[in-house]
Each structure stands twice: as structure tokens, then as C-alpha cells.
Amino acid sequence: MLLPHFAVRKLASTPASALGGTIVLMFLLLALFGPLIAPYGLNEQLYDEARQPPSAAHWFGTDHLGRDVFSRVVLGTRDVLALAGLGTLLAVLSGASLGLLSGYLGGWFDEILMRFFDSLLALPAMLLALLLLGTLGPSASSILLVIAVVYTPIVARVARSVVLAVKSKAYVEAARIQGESLARILFREILPAVLPALAVEASLRFSYAIFLVASLGFLGVGVQPPSPNWGLMVSEARQHVSQLPWMMVYPAGAIALLVIGVNLLADGLKRVIMGNDYL
Amino acid sequence: MSELPVLRIEGLTVAYRSSKGWLEATRQVSLEVGAGETVGLVGESGSGKSTLALAVMGYLPNGRIQSGRIRFRGQDLLALRREEMRQLWGRQIGLVPQDPLSALNPSLRIGEQLGEGLRLHLGLNKADAAARALRLLEMVHVPDPPRVATSYPHQLSGGMQQRVMIAMAFGLEPALLILDEPTTNLDVTTQAAVLALLEELIAQRQTAVLYVTHNLGVVARICNRVAVLYAGELLETAFTTDLYRQPLHPYTRGLLDSVPQVGQRHASAPLQTIPGQIPSLGNRPDGCVFVPRCALATEKCHTERPLLHTPTPTRTSRCHFWQELVASKEWGGTSEAPVVNGQFPISNPQAPISNSSSPLLRLTDVSVTFRKRGWRKGVRAVHEVSLTTARGETLGLVGESGSGKTTLARAIIGLTPRSSGEIELLQLRLPPALSARSRAMRRYVQYVFQNPEEALNPAITIGETLQRPFVTLQGLSRQEAQAAALSLLQAVRLPPEYAQRLPGQLSGGEKQRVAIARAFATNPDLLIADEAVSALDVSVQAAILNLLYELQREHENALLFISHDLAVVGYLADRIAVMVDGQLMEIAPAETLFTPPHHPYTAVLLSAIPNPNPQAQQAPISLADEVGRGASTAIGCPFQGRCPRSLGVLCQTQRPPWRELPGNKRVFCHLPVEEL
């Protein structure tokens, strides 16, 4: 939608981004068709087959309660992608809106908002997330909100920096002279110029959000067993790691693979959109 | 020219890699530059002149030389190894680029930078190099060379930086010098000084110079010979005087016709325009490259590529019909017109100057002060300017960069709120800020921006851009606005299918037409055109100027036309206001501004403009102190620091009076009327 074909072709032509794209596509398919692919339910306990190493029957082995690890990893994809994706979307929407407004209006509004964002950014993302989850109470919707709140300042800063460069352009001033409304100036005149940077930032934020979702799952905040959240799976696997290493290896590997995939894609996107010199 | 030319380009074809394969940027270009000769390489953007210069410098990162030779003193440059090339570079071949700041190392003092080259190429020791550097700075007439030598590049003005570049280039006494638009970014007065310096140095050292520029005035001023490049092809070469007297290619002729000369007015001598635009590299016509824009084109021109004819031993033309051009009377008329002091005769002194009862626009003591963070005192961009203009009148506003003319315009439209003073339009007081102005007030005043590339939103179609003012300011419905937008396109001579296009698919001139169309959408009473043509190529500029003139005639709006180019302003304006450092220096009818008596600044300005007529004997009045700029204070005359006729303490401490001069002139000067 943001990318013309030539950009897609260019992305596909660099091996790294092609690999990243393939990985991301694979996980997207898993998220979409997970229930069809997974041979077992996410909490289906096969009491007689507990603690089995990977085999033909259980590709990734079974966990301490007799659940099929492969099924759980597959079914967990949707959880991670949906939370990270929607959270990122929220962050991009609110960050872009606030960044546009702040950059365009300037003055005290900009000053106060940016100071506030600075103070948010001064906190490590994880700490901020935990603080928020502590106040909001753990649930999927609060995780969405947390991702949005944690990444809104960063997205807003990116959007704002582009707005600052664009707002003094003649076409924006022309729109002001023509008496266009604030909303139209922001979203019709300025936003298109911000979109490429937003697309790059969104893809980067997405990879961080995946990691954040997994980390929160690992800490057990905001997700409840028997959720197949990969982070939670890794956390549950900790006390069994010496006996049942496959319980940890596969969900941890899934996190790593997806994050790497998204990152490779984000890098490629950055190259295509911003040009080679950007890095 | 029996001896070996310093530079000899033989049939050079340079191509760039693109998605459609290799595209030729220059095609079989041959050119010679002899010692002591200055050859102007003239062309509009996209003509290939920069490619040619880069090829000589051996720097074509995305391109390759497909055929041809470049010989320096007989030596084939293309056959040289990198190391040998580097030896030649700087020592034998020098370069003065367009943007000196990007060529100077920002972290090295000027003296060190100059000395570095001397040490590298001449093997001087540190002390000798430093001494030599100082002498070079003296050579380029830098005031206070020791101070400049210890300055960093950003501490110097643009003109000073360019002088340093020139010193650097001449310092090694190269045999060949490439000047790539060296004065394009400079103000007229500074340009005049730099050109004078170049002239002096070239004459002294007998350097061979390849001077790349788009400015025909500069060429006329400094070059012995001219090569006209168009769409990668050399269309004409000739001695400068011959070329200006009788161009032997329709393009050259169109080019000369489309540049207004100082004092030329639309009312008396409308500019000829070249229709269309320069073709892109991939879309070159099969026959003559100029054929789509040529009025003389025949069937032959479409199919057959013209040879480079040699009408006389010293000139060439790539036109099938050069003989017809020789015979053409039309051109001869203008070239033989009596030129008085490099100025056009006043042909129509009783041009209509609107003297209606109440002025359309009245500025009273308008000041604009920018508050900068951490500065106790604001920066005064416009200071107590009072002006009026009437319906149907074109008021020209002239000044160098930083003179405050754009700020004044922005204060009128409200983009930059004024700090004090009154602006009345149709006897209605306009609030300082745009946001405080009513819909009606916005409709009254419209604006055309300088850079057409930025004037249109690249993400919005032309149609939508043109509909918006109808919707927002006129309250039309979608359908009505659509229809109105189409008629606007027609009004600016653009085909209706352009409504669906995005700005990226339009040329610069077309974009500016759209921008003008948008401004006329609300049928404004006042149109402000801020450097509306200065970013355009000359062949396009004339068409836009004529369009503005015609539309204004049609709508009877007042036009505030702002430019740094006195000739362009003079072409359109009924009255002209001259600004220096935020203050008005002179207001005069266009007919009388160009004839004495002048305000001293106007006189300097007029003398500085390079006239595209090599026969005009120009002697630029040099400014007292180029560095004195910006040193003016609120008290006294803003120009006194640079004024060649400053009266000293009086000018420094007393604000000058407004003096009435014959011919409806008003000047802001201490000098008595009879001395001006």
C-alpha cells in the first residue's frame, strides 16, 4: 500500500531483505492458518506422552504437562503477531498524529509534549511497560496500550522531525493561504511526506514490539497460562531446561527468528525508502 | 589558433546508467579552449553542460564515456592513470565550483587550506606556503588578508568564499580553469565584483577557461567564445560578439529573445518565448533535438539530424536552415536597436499607471522583527516600509538576498506576521497573522512562491490542488470546483488531462503555471509573485512572465512582483521599489528608474547587471566595502556602510529624507537632488 512494485522488487532483489521477507511471510501464514497447521490444541495435555523429546509424532517434543510444543509455538504466532502488530499500529497512529500536531503547531504545545516524551524516553521501555501494566492490570488490551504508550514518543519524534522539514515548504504555506483546515493540512498536505519515514519506523518498532511482547510474557505480565505466548513458554521452560531443553529452544528460536526476519525486512525497507546513504 | 589548444574535446559522448539502459547525456561534443581564451558553455538545466565539465574533470560516478577524447595540451586525459591524473589535478587544471562552501573544508582555516594545496603541488614549506597564501588573498582583493587567512569558511560571506576559491584555483597557476556557475549563488553586486576579478586574473595569466553557466549576461560579459549546448548536443559555437549579433541557430535566437534586457518592458517589447521544454535524455527526437520547440522546423528537421555546419571559419551551427536565419530580418531589428548605456530606450512613456482615487493596498510603517531564541534584540528584517499600489498596477520590488523583500511580501499575506505598522487592503485593515484573517481577506490576496518544486504538494494531483481554493475560499461544491479547476488549467495554457497528474510528472515551468493558476482561482485583488521565475530556465521564464502579464491584464488585479533581477522586474512592473536591508531606498516608475538620476544604490545595482549584449560597455560601480553589509544600524542610512558616495558621519547618524526627483521618482538619500 505504501510501497510501489518497484520497491517490492528492489526489496526482493537483496538477499538479506528477501530472507527477512520470507521469514515474516512464513510467520504471517502460521498466524493466519495456525489452527489448521497445529496438530494439537494449545492446552491439550497428552498425559501419557509428557516430557518426550522431538520425534516424528511431536516435531518439537512435548512439555512437562504433555502438550505438543510444535502446536504451541505455531498457535503462539498469532498471539505475538497480533499483539505486536496492533500495538505497533496504535503507536504509529497516535505517534504520527501527535508528531504531526506537535511539529506543525510548535510553540508551547510542542514544547510540553516533547518534554513529556523525553521523560518517557528516559525510562527504559521495559520499566515503563511494567509500570503501566502494574497500573492498568494485566490483560491483552493493556499490553496493546503499553506498546502504544512505549513507542508513541519514538514514532512521534520521527514524524515531528519530518514535519519540521516539510511545514515550511511552499505547498503547506499555500494550503494555509487557501484557508485549509488544520486536519486537512496535517493529514492531506503533510502526512504523505511523513509516510515513508513512518513506514520504516513502524517496521522497526514492530520488531521491538515483538520482543517486548515476548519479554512481558517471559516475566509473566499481561499473559496468563496456558497462553502459548513464546515468552511465557520460555519462562515456563526455565525450570525444566536441563531435562526438557526443547521446551525452551523452540519458542526462543521462534522469537529470535521472527525478530531477525522483521529486522532484515526493516533494514531493506529503510534502504529502499530512504536510499542507500540513509544508513 | 595554430598552436596546440589547452583543452580539446573530440566527439565526446557520455552516458548515464538508468533503468532503461545507458542514456546519452552528451552526444559527440567537440570543443576547444586555447590559452588566454574564455569559452562559455551555455545551456539550460538538462543540456549536459555539467556532464561535460565533470567529464573533463574525470569525475563521472554513474556515467561512462562511450566515445571521444579529451586532450589536455595534446595529452589524452582518458588514457591517464589515476595517479597521473591526480598530479595534473589542481596543479594544471583548476576548478571553481558553484557552491564554495561545499568545496571548502569547514574545519580548516582559510590560510591552511590555501597553503595545503601549495605545499602539496609546489613543494613549498609551511612558512613559504603561508606567505604565498597571503599574497594570493591579496591578489583576489580580499580586505584584510591576514584576518581572512585565520578565518574558517563559514565566517566568510558567499562572495568572500568564492574569492578564496578563485585564489585557490589561480594559486597554482593552472593552464586550464573550469568555472562551474561560479557566480550563480551570488547577489548581483557581488557577482559583478567577482566577474571583474576573474576578468582581471584571466587577462593577467593567459589561462584557458571553460566557463559553464546558464546566464547569457555573464557570458556576454566575460567570454570570448560561446558554445551553446542543448539536450546534450552542441547547437552553435561562435565568438561572443558574433553570436549575440546574429545567432545562427533558432534555439540560440530564442534564448536571447527570452531574456529581458535591462529597461525592456512588456508593454513596448514583449519577450519572444520558446514553446515546450527541453526533452529528457530518454526522449530525444530522432532528427534535430530542438525540433519540437522550433518555429522553423520542417519535415526534414523531424527526420534528419542536422550536421554541424560551419557558416564562417569561426562559427558552427547545427541547423539545416542557418542560411535562412542569416537572411531573417526579424532578428536584425532588435540587435540593431540603439543601445544607450546598455539600456533599452523608453519607447512608451505614457504607459498606464493607475491613479485611481484610493489605493488598493496601503502599507504604513510596516516593520517585521524576528525574535530569536536567546537574543535580547530581535533581528529587524523589514523596517518601517510604507507603500501603496493601485488596482491593475504592477509594483516591482527589487533587492538583493537578505534585503527583506520576501519578508515584506510574507507580512502582507500574513505568513510572517508584522510586528508593527498597518496593512490596508481595499481600505480594510488586515490583521498581522494569517490565521486571524477572514475567508474574504484570504481571497483578496494570493501568493506565487519562488520554487515551483515546493509550491505543489507532490502527493496531490494538479486537479485537486486547483479545486481546493474554490472549495475553501469560494464555497463551491465538488463538481463546481472540478469544472472551475479545468477552466483554470486552460487559462494557464495547460491541457485538461493535467488535472489527473501529480506534480512529479510536470516540468518546472508547468508547475509554476499551476501555482499561478491556483493563485488566480479566487480572482484575487492582489497577487504577490515572490521570485516566481528565478528558479526557471530562461526559455521558460519568458513564457511565465508573459503569462503573468496577460492574466493580470485580464483580472485587473494588482501585482506585487518581487525579484532580485532588475531586468525581469523592469519588464513587468509599472513602478519599482528598491530595498536594502529591510528599508526602501527608491520608488520610481519603471520608465524612469533606469535613467539617471538614481539613488546611489540603484546606480550600483544597474551597473552590476551583466547585460546580455557584449557591445554594451559596462563599468560596474564597485561598492565601497563588500564586507560592510549588514553593519547598518537603525539610525542612519542602511546603505551607508557600502555606499560609494557616503557622506560619512551624516549618513551614519541621520536617517535620510525622502527626496522627490523628476519623473515621479522618490529616493531615500542625504545627497542633494542635483548630485544624484
Added chain:
Amino acid sequence: MFTQLCTRSRGLLVSGLFLLLLLVACGSTSESNTTSPQTGDEGARRGTLRVAMQPIVNADPIAISSDSEVLVANHVYDYLVDIDPQSNPIPRLATAWQISADGRQYTFTLAQGVTWHDGSSFSAADVIWTFNRLRNTAGTPTADLYANIASVTATGDLEVTFTLQNPNPFFLYDLSDNHALILKNGTTDASSSFNGTGPFKVVSYAPEDRIILQANDAYFIPGQPKLAGLEIIFFNEDNAAVDALRGGQIDLAMRMSSSLFETLKNEPGIIAIDVPTNGFDLVRLRADRAPGNDPRVIQALRLATDRQAIFNVVQQGYGAIGNDTPIGPLYAAYHDPTIQPPARDVAAARALLAAAGYDASNPLRLTLHTPDTGNRPNLAVVLKQQWEEAGAQITVSVEPESVYYGDDGWLEVDLGITGWGSRPYPQFYLDVMLISGAQWNEAHFANAEFDALARTAGTTLNEQERIAAYRDIQRLLVERGPVIIPYYFAQFAAIRETFSGFELKAFAGRTDFRNVSYVGP
């Protein structure tokens, strides 16, 4: 990676690596040589037992609570009456006792030749001072526990008599309460003096690091202790302690998950021991409001629970299968193995739920709250699966202990899993957890019949009557109780095989090292 380095044969690097390995090897050997020093003088006593325990916070017996605190105190001080691994009261400082017919007077004969670590001798005055301190210090658990004591008097130099206000059949157990370690009369610095009569004397105590003890040569029981020294090394992580055991830095670890225990079972040189306890995870449904006020609901959940599967996967087969009463098999005298909850029957469970008004269109929806410790989250996930097979819809909510035991936590929620530790006698559970209005009656259970039975069991001096009452209670709980107890915990320990005589207790802190001896080289 090592072979890779070798084949690349960067000679210098390889030899360097070998040197490094050699140094490491030497280091560990020399360390293990010093770990089991022998005390030359005392022929019988030799060896030091190094025990991994979590750090201690309190050293004053009146304030101790954790395993490690009790373990330290139990070896520095002595109890008046001790409890054996089978939960029977046995003599310690008291060598014998007599109970009056009305059950209100207990007279204890004290051991002879007992001296304090500071050399002074032990007498009845010390016992009296200690128990007066325990029952008179407000705000301590023992102030409540001993509120029933009317007086403590010396009836001889080495004889003490306790007079109770009301008879208490479990008074001997109460006297063996974890805090009831005998201090010297007039001790003012109980948290740092470590002046006990116990089998070991404190040599040094480095908080957060370790506490080093040496055998008390003047211990009043001949032949005890058999070790020359005892070292309690503090570990915060069970994993780290087990690793230390494997690596030879410690000799005994007593806290670990069943997974960790499993890994130690095949470890050469280490003996893994597990004993059943009466500790359990209690799943309870609030009985005072919907849905738990309909007894069919808890009964349906009982029917839907697969205890054997839970025992297998959650407990990995350690401990014992539960039968929904706190009177577990450890209390051999009271536990009736014939009283069992019904076998799993999903269809019957579904039918019961339907009868209670819950079907597919209106499923029973419950949130199962559990603290995030032990096996409780696993139990919750397994119960979710099993109960959902019967048509219930369960949401698991794993909470930090601070939340679970917080104000709106375990005493308020409808459905929760609470862990209960092992106690020497069962009456405790009934009194605090199940009688009407009990302090920790988390199920809000109120049953007059049960209350009467519990009162009888808690006060009668007739053992047969008590046994009968406990039997009725077990029957009542299985039929109508608000709780499901799916399993009883096991207590785990792993000890180096160079030690013998180790007997693990259900409450690890009360494990006694007096009879442990070093049998290694």
C-alpha cells in the same frame, strides 16, 4: 569447539588451553580436599556437612519461620519435646513426662548434665523463662499458641510443670512448636548470642554468606553429634544449590523442584531422598455464594478431576495422591484410606453441572486464581483442561504471592489454589481453615456438623473418640466439603553418599543432623 581448535593446531593456543585446564583441575581438587576436614583429636567426630539453605533473616528463636532459620536454631538450641519423622512426640531436653488425668497438668523431667555453650549449666529456670517469654511477648504467634497455659512452674531443679486452663490433647505438639527452643534464663541478645545447649556451637556467622558451626563437645547426649562441623551455606536459587551439590561445593540440598530432583536421581555419588509430607495444594470454591453455594458445583468439579494424571504430570509421581481432606496418609492413626473421592466421571460431572443450571449455552465460568509459586500454575493449567472437558470454562489467573495473599486475594476470590505446609498434627488445618468463621477459612465454609466434629476431635482426651471424629470429618469433606486436595507434597533432599544417618523430615527445617556421620575417606 575444542576439537576444532586442536585440528587447526595453533600449537601455542592449544598448549595454553591445556595449561588452563590443568590449573582449573588443580584448583578444584585442592578445594575438594579441604572441604571435608577431619578433626584429629575427637576420634568419633569427623567431617563437616555443608548444607545449602536460603539465607536466614532472623536468628532469635521467637521470630524464626523459614526452613533455614529453624534448621540453624534446631542445631544451636534444643527443644523440650521433639517430633520424630513419623510425627510422634519424643524426648529431647525433657527426658520423660507425665500428664494428669484431667489433661491439664504436664510435668516434665529434664535431662541431666546439660550445659550452655558458655559453660553455665542448664536448669528448670531456663525452661520457665523461655516459655514465659514465648507466651508473654505480644504480637508473636506463640503468644496465641500458649494462651491456654495458666502457669509454668519449677517442681524441682530439673522438673517443670505446665498447668493448662483447658485440656489440650495436642499440647506436646504445641510444646514442640518451631519457636519453642529453650534459651538461657535472662538472655537479652537472642538474635546474636547463639548461646544454646544444642549439638553445635556457632563459630562464625556471615549474613548472606554462611554460618559455620562446630560440634558441641559437651553435648548432653553421648555420641552426638557425630559430625565435627556443620556449615550452612546460603543460596537464593534452588538451581544454584543443586549445581553446587553436583560440583562438590556442598553436601546436602533440601529445597528443589521435582524437575531438579529428577535430574539428581541418576547423579553418581549423590543419594536423592524423597519423603511424603502432609503439605498440599488446596483447590477450594467459595461456599457462601454462587456458584459455590450449590454443592453440586464443587461435586461436579471433583468428578471432573483426574487425580492420577495430575499426580503423574504435575507431581511427577512424588508425594501422594490426595483425597480432598487435610487429614492425609501421614497421620497414619487418623487417616482412613478407604474414604476416597469419587473416581473421574466426566459425563456425571457434566450432568451435575447441567442439574445446577450450567450447560453449553450457559457454561460455568470461573477464574482460577493461583500464586505463581511451586507447582500451582501447572496444577491450574491441568485443571483448566480437565474441567473444561466437563463443560466448565476456566480462566487461569497466575498472580504474584503478594497479590494472591493480598487484601482482595485468597480470602475473597471464588476459586483459588492455596499451598499449605506440613503440620505435625491435623487439627491445625481444621481449626484455621475449615471451621465456621476460622481466621483463614478461605472457602467460607460453614457447616454445623463439621464444626461439632472438629470441636470434638480437638478437645477430647479419648483417642478413640478423636479417631472416630476424624473419620467422620474425612467422609463429610469428600461428600460435601468445599475443597479439592489433588495431591500431598513430597519433601526432597539430595545428599552426598559420603554421609550416612540422614533422615529427612516433612518439614525440612526440623531435619536433625545429630545422627548424621561422615563415612567418607
